Amino acid sequence: MEQLFILTLDASNFILAIILVAMGLVIIFGLMNVINMAHGELFLLGAYTVVMVERLGGSYWLGLVLAPLAVGLVGLIVEELVVRHVYHRFLDTILATWGLSIAIKQAVVVAFGPASHTVSSPIAASIEIFGAPYPAYRLFIMAVALLVIAVTFWLFFRTAFGLAARGVIANRDMAACLGINTRRLDRATFAYGAALAGLAGAVMAPIMSVDPQMGLGFLIPAFLSILVGGAGHLAGPLLGAAAIGGTDTLAANLWSPVVAQIVVFTMAIVVIRLFPRGLAGRWFGG
Amino acid sequence: MLSVAGLEAGYRGSRVLNGLDLEVAEGTVAALLGRNGMGKTTLMRALMGLVTVSAGRIVFRGRDTAGLRPYTIAKLGIAYVPQGREIFADFTVEENLRLGLVGRPGGARRVPAAAYRHFPVLAERRGQRAGTLSGGEQQQLAIARALVGQPRLLLLDEPSEGIQPSIVLQIAASLKQIAAEEGLTVLLVEQNVEMVLSLAADCAFIENGRVAARHAAAELRGDAAILHRYLAV
Numbered sequence: 001m002e003q004l005f006i007l008t009l010d011a012s013n014f015i016l017a018i019i020l021v022a023m024g025l026v027i028i029f030g031l032m033n034v035i036n037m038a039h040g041e042l043f044l045l046g047a048y049t050v051v052m053v054e055r056l057g058g059s060y061w062l063g064l065v066l067a068p069l070a071v072g073l074v075g076l077i078v079e080e081l082v083v084r085h086v087y088h089r090f091l092d093t094i095l096a097t098w099g100l101s102i103a104i105k106q107a108v109v110v111a112f113g114p115a116s117h118t119v120s121s122p123i124a125a126s127i128e129i130f131g132a133p134y135p136a137y138r139l140f141i142m143a144v145a146l147l148v149i150a151v152t153f154w155l156f157f158r159t160a161f162g163l164a165a166r167g168v169i170a171n172r173d174m175a176a177c178l179g180i181n182t183r184r185l186d187r188a189t190f191a192y193g194a195a196l197a198g199l200a201g202a203v204m205a206p207i208m209s210v211d212p213q214m215g216l217g218f219l220i221p222a223f224l225s226i227l228v229g230g231a232g233h234l235a236g237p238l239l240g241a242a243a244i245g246g247t248d249t250l251a252a253n254l255w256s257p258v259v260a261q262i263v264v265f266t267m268a269i270v271v272i273r274l275f276p277r278g279l280a281g282r283w284f285g286g
Numbered sequence: 287m288l289s290v291a292g293l294e295a296g297y298r299g300s301r302v303l304n305g306l307d308l309e310v311a312e313g314t315v316a317a318l319l320g321r322n323g324m325g326k327t328t329l330m331r332a333l334m335g336l337v338t339v340s341a342g343r344i345v346f347r348g349r350d351t352a353g354l355r356p357y358t359i360a361k362l363g364i365a366y367v368p369q370g371r372e373i374f375a376d377f378t379v380e381e382n383l384r385l386g387l388v389g390r391p392g393g394a395r396r397v398p399a400a401a402y403r404h405f406p407v408l409a410e411r412r413g414q415r416a417g418t419l420s421g422g423e424q425q426q427l428a429i430a431r432a433l434v435g436q437p438r439l440l441l442l443d444e445p446s447e448g449i450q451p452s453i454v455l456q457i458a459a460s461l462k463q464i465a466a467e468e469g470l471t472v473l474l475v476e477q478n479v480e481m482v483l484s485l486a487a488d489c490a491f492i493e494n495g496r497v498a499a500r501h502a503a504a505e506l507r508g509d510a511a512i513l514h515r516y517l518a519v
Contacts, residue, residue: 148481173336176336177356179389180388
């Protein structure tokens with residue numbers, strides 16, 4: 001019983017962490033049809049913002065607040081300088097953002113060196129769950145992810161901004177003909193997606209090794225969860241992450257992490273084969 | 287109010303409009319007729335900024351709008367009901383109408399009751415997904431969505447397409463009433479001659495990307511030969 005509970009907690013933790021990364025990715029992809037290969041590097045910048053703030057004597061919490069703001073600003077600049085010029089050229093968006101990801105990664109190496117940094121956990125306490133200690137910081141990560149999900153859904157389904165953004169996703173030309181400033185929406189959405197990546201990086205920094213390669217580890221499951229869940233609906237990455245994260249944790253626990261990888265990729269292939277528009281495409285028709 | 291001079295526009299590799307001139311006076315309903323492929327829809331899309339204008343001028347209320355982005359043109363007071371309606375099928379009727387408002391200054395959240403006045407069927411179906419409406423209802427929604435932003439000029443592209451004749455007449459009657467009440471200027475592209483004659487005061491015939499002739503609607507009622515010359519296949 002306890003073991004099952006801890007396993008569920010571990011799975012939820014991984015699922016929510018993937019969602020944190022995948023959310024920004026799916027917003028940018030859904031609204032602008034841009035596959036942002038630099039998303040992992042925006043995640044990286046979020047983590048390094050924390051490293052930088054701590055180096056300057058600030059607290060972890062200050063870094064956590066500044067990371068989404070700083071990375072959101074980077075997103076704004078990147079959209080204006082690079083991404084804006086390759087809309088409507090789907091393949092070029094992949095190349096351009098891939099180039100960008102290399103540039104950001106190298107800039108980080110130049111500024112901070114190739115070695116890894118550690119960010120110590122700001123909440124060191126453990127909470128006893130069924131007699132087993134569980135790090136309280138992991139529960140904090142889950143709370144942040146749930147908050148991000150709630151805020152994002154509120155933003156997209158309850159506000160005028162969200163209505164306009166969904167209108168642009170559904171029919172960009174018609175939305176523009178109704179007076180919706182598509183340029184401003186593109187800018188705001190890209191910055192929001194980037195800020196989410198930055199926040200994710202800052203939140204995950206204390207439980208990871210902060211190095212220039214750290215973005216990749218989460219980018220792959222995030223992309224997979226979008227493919228499995230479907231990119232046409234905001235619920236897509238939620239379902240996808242649940243499927244990917246749940247399978248991964250379960251298989252890793254039953255067998256080994258290597259087997260888990262095989263199981264996850266096999267499942268992804270099967271799901272994509274059966275539901276080409278993803279699980280959300282099947283259930284929500286969007 | 288709208289003055290188009292020497293307009294050239296088209297798509298990659300093929301120019302559709304070849305020096306088109308057109309004047310639409312404030313508060314009038316003008317119709318644009320012509321066979322398929324003559325450039326009617328391209329003109330509408332060029333007026334809305336959806337097609338790149340390569341030469342010529344479009345002056346709307348004293349301002350040259352050629353080269354502006356669609357949302358800027360919409361904000362100046364031009365609303366567009368495209369061919370095929372292009373309603374947001376997965377959104378509710380009310381959300382469709384709200385989308386007609388969010389781009390407006392102030393960006394009102396609530397759809398004013400007046401938006402439903404001419405189209406009571408939309409009020410009944412406000413919570414329903416727009417994709418489940420009938421063709422005629424979708425057309426009314428597209429028109430209501432365009433009007434809710436209180437435009438000065440309404441561009442209507444083939445509003446009768448794919449709709450039962452009885453509904454077409456009903457929509458025409460509503461439009462006529464709205465135009466008269468609000469002093470709205472309308473540019474109508476339409477194949478349905480009956481609808482055109484019931485709504486428009488002035489008709490322009492488009493041929494090979496330019497206006498070939500203009501006639502008052504009253505003239506056309508008495509002279510079928512003109513219609514035959516420009517519309518018969």
